[in-house]
Amino acid sequence: MTTVAIVGGGITGLTAAFYLQRQNVPVTVYESAAQPGGAIQTTIRDGFLVEHGPNTILESAPEVSALVDDLGLNSRRLYPAPGSKARYLVRDGAMIRLPQSALGGVRTPLLSLRAKLRILAEPFIAKGRVPDEALADFVKRRLGTEVLDYCIDPFVGGVYAGNPERLSVAHGFPKLHALEQTYGSLIKGTILGARARRKRGSRSKTSSPMLSFDAGLGVLIETLAQKLGDSVQLQSLITHMERDGAGWTARTSAGERRKHSAVLLCAPAWRVAAMNIERVQQPDLARLRHVYYPPIARVAVAFPRNRIAHALDGFGVLIPSKEKMHSLGILFSSSLFPNRAPEGYAVLTSFLGGSRWPGVLDTTDKGLVEIAIADMRKLLGVSGSPVFEDVLRVPFAIPQYNIGYGEVKTALGNIEAQAPGVFVSSSFRNGISVADCIVSGKTAAEKLVQYAGHA
Numbered sequence: 001m002t003t004v005a006i007v008g009g010g011i012t013g014l015t016a017a018f019y020l021q022r023q024n025v026p027v028t029v030y031e032s033a034a035q036p037g038g039a040i041q042t043t044i045r046d047g048f049l050v051e052h053g054p055n056t057i058l059e060s061a062p063e064v065s066a067l068v069d070d071l072g073l074n075s076r077r078l079y080p081a082p083g084s085k086a087r088y089l090v091r092d093g094a095m096i097r098l099p100q101s102a103l104g105g106v107r108t109p110l111l112s113l114r115a116k117l118r119i120l121a122e123p124f125i126a127k128g129r130v131p132d133e134a135l136a137d138f139v140k141r142r143l144g145t146e147v148l149d150y151c152i153d154p155f156v157g158g159v160y161a162g163n164p165e166r167l168s169v170a171h172g173f174p175k176l177h178a179l180e181q182t183y184g185s186l187i188k189g190t191i192l193g194a195r196a197r198r199k200r201g202s203r204s205k206t207s208s209p210m211l212s213f214d215a216g217l218g219v220l221i222e223t224l225a226q227k228l229g230d231s232v233q234l235q236s237l238i239t240h241m242e243r244d245g246a247g248w249t250a251r252t253s254a255g256e257r258r259k260h261s262a263v264l265l266c267a268p269a270w271r272v273a274a275m276n277i278e279r280v281q282q283p284d285l286a287r288l289r290h291v292y293y294p295p296i297a298r299v300a301v302a303f304p305r306n307r308i309a310h311a312l313d314g315f316g317v318l319i320p321s322k323e324k325m326h327s328l329g330i331l332f333s334s335s336l337f338p339n340r341a342p343e344g345y346a347v348l349t350s351f352l353g354g355s356r357w358p359g360v361l362d363t364t365d366k367g368l369v370e371i372a373i374a375d376m377r378k379l380l381g382v383s384g385s386p387v388f389e390d391v392l393r394v395p396f397a398i399p400q401y402n403i404g405y406g407e408v409k410t411a412l413g414n415i416e417a418q419a420p421g422v423f424v425s426s427s428f429r430n431g432i433s434v435a436d437c438i439v440s441g442k443t444a445a446e447k448l449v450q451y452a453g454h455a
Contacts, residue, residue: 161354309381
């Protein structure tokens with residue numbers, strides 16, 4: 001009988017395991033931590049709900065909706081409150097609402113008149129000639145420095161916790177890269193691409209709704225774990241994968257051994273790099289050690305609502321590196337969904353560190369809270385002391401698709417070629433968003449079912 005080992009019990013591995021189970025393929029998920037879910041965890045304490053990592057899932061692919069439906073979670077699904085649509089960016093120490101229309105873009109004080117005129121010239125800019133161009137160079141070339149500094153830089157900080165000077169546009173932002181390659185212009189590509197999507201009946205990520213659940217994103221992980229039951233082995237670190245006939249034997253750090261027909265690696269790059277996989281050349285595994293995961297500190301605090309001057313009428317605020325503040329961004333967490341805070345209180349979540357501040361975890365929890373609140377006081381008019389604090393330290397947060405990332409993807413292809421029956425599907429290969437990981441997990445399950453049918 002075909003059995004599958006899944007190394008890594010984050011959302012990718014759990015999704016793959018769930019769909020394999022639905023196809024009656026026996027599966028074992030090996031998770032090194034004491035709980036499944038990876039970055040997706042929810043804490044509920046004293047009536048306050050805070051997320052460890054992602055706060056929402058972008059419903060940008062049909063696989064996301066299908067997973068929620070297949071798990072029977074439609075009745076627990078939540079969409080953001082109507083008043084949370086606004087996004088804010090910071091310029092010159094002030095919060096500016098991100099325009100939501102072309103007319104708003106013309107009027108916004110976020111960019112100077114010169115920068116707006118520079119954007120209008122974008123369709124006339126020639127294609128780039130650098131095969132693997134940094135996102136910063138790409139944006140400066142096509143849209144100008146001001147757009148990079150006050151639009152793209154804060155976006156990159158909020159999504160990747162990364163540095164646009166190092167991120168690869170081809171690998172980290174392939175759809176942006178494809179617009180230039182296909183249409184010769186971002187503006188033309190956006191317009192023509194929208195027309196093509198309307199004809200297909202699909203939608204872009206920018207128009208896709210965000211979702212969560214009544215008790216946070218942890219509901220998704222808890223439900224997957226319940227469905228999988230004893231198939232999820234916690235505190236089980238795989239150190240060796242040994243070829244065993246036509247299959248593979250997984251060996252844990254505790255010396256346990258179990259044979260499987262195929263293996264799906266969903267662990268972070270450094271975990272995969274540390275494994276001894278028979279037949280795989282060490283240079284290919286070693287290449288994965290160079291995938292950079294910057295550290296992040298997540299600081300969630302709550303205040304009486306009357307201690308916050310800002311209306312909190314939106315998703316949150318992103319902060320450009322030029323503003324010289326510590327926070328990458330601040331989420332208005334309790335404005336997004338109900339039941340995130342007791343009546344009369346508000347939860348704010350700040351993210352610190354990333355590529356901007358790699359030494360963030362050298363600061364004490366108390367120091368991190370003070371730093372986060374200092375930014376909140378400046379931007380949101382927060383006064384007094386918080387009634388709730390929660391600090392989470394993440395030493396290795398989000399994989400950075402930096403310049404040269406093609407070598408990582410080549411190494412992954414080599415690993416699969418050298419070790420038949422071993423597949424790699426992880427956020428450092430197929431995209432960092434929760435939606436990307438769900439799609440990746442389901443796609444991997446389909447590949448494994450097909451492989452099992454031909455093995």
